[in-house]
Amino acid sequence: MGEVFLTARGVAAAMFEKAGIGSKMEFKLAHLGYFDAPASKGHHLAERGGLLTHSLNVTKRLVKLGESLGVNWPRTESPYLIGMLHDLVKCRCYQMVDTNCPDKGYKYVQPAYAGHGVCSIAIAVELGIDLLPAEVVAIMYHMGAFGIGKEYTDKEFYAAMSNYAPYIIATHAADWYAASVDEIDTNPVNPVNPV
Numbered sequence: 001m002g003e004v005f006l007t008a009r010g011v012a013a014a015m016f017e018k019a020g021i022g023s024k025m026e027f028k029l030a031h032l033g034y035f036d037a038p039a040s041k042g043h044h045l046a047e048r049g050g051l052l053t054h055s056l057n058v059t060k061r062l063v064k065l066g067e068s069l070g071v072n073w074p075r076t077e078s079p080y081l082i083g084m085l086h087d088l089v090k091c092r093c094y095q096m097v098d099t100n101c102p103d104k105g106y107k108y109v110q111p112a113y114a115g116h117g118v119c120s121i122a123i124a125v126e127l128g129i130d131l132l133p134a135e136v137v138a139i140m141y142h143m144g145a146f147g148i149g150k151e152y153t154d155k156e157f158y159a160a161m162s163n164y165a166p167y168i169i170a171t172h173a174a175d176w177y178a179a180s181v182d183e184i185d186t187n188p189v190n191p192v193n194p195v
């Protein structure tokens with residue numbers, strides 16, 4: 001039997017299935033621009049479909065990291081939900097400069113709230129996706145210590161870490177590893193900024 005070829009969309013469908021959100025949600029995400037958005041403005045995967053590739057990379061890393069670290073997820077769907085949704089706001093915060101000339105890149109549009117983790121959670125809520133507290137916190141603080149002073153205060157971060165450290169650490173590591181290693185070839189500048 002020949003090798004089965006799965007497109008990124010196909011892999012995403014499998015990941016959404018494992019996350020417990022099916023094809024109906026995939027349709028809503030497509031409408032939001034999830035499959036077309038870039039992962040950044042000028043760093044890693046600043047290209048059409050970049051968000052999807054990045055989300056898949058983070059999810060794969062998060063599943064593996066969770067296994068190797070022995071993270072006790074609240075449910076089996078957690079690493080899939082967190083990985084696929086942690087940067088959901090990127091559907092809205094990057095706009096193509098010239099739709100007739102995609103090579104011109106993207107401009108950043110400030111989302112409704114400071115903190116792209118919080119904004120991603122807000123969009124998940126809008127879409128009707130139920131997240132457990134540990135999943136919300138992992139997404140909200142996925143920038144780790146780098147988000148202090150930019151997306152949250154040090155007190156907020158330490159409070160979150162005191163209750164949810166395994167989820168925050170694993171998510172931050174998976175995100176950083178994906179952007180810094182898996183996607184390094186797509187990054188024209190160093191050091192990387194995997195926001």
Ligand SMILES: [Fe+2]
Nearest residue numbers: 087175194195
């Ligand atoms: Fe990310």
Ligand SMILES: [Fe+2]
Nearest residue numbers: 086087194195
């Ligand atoms: Fe991010």
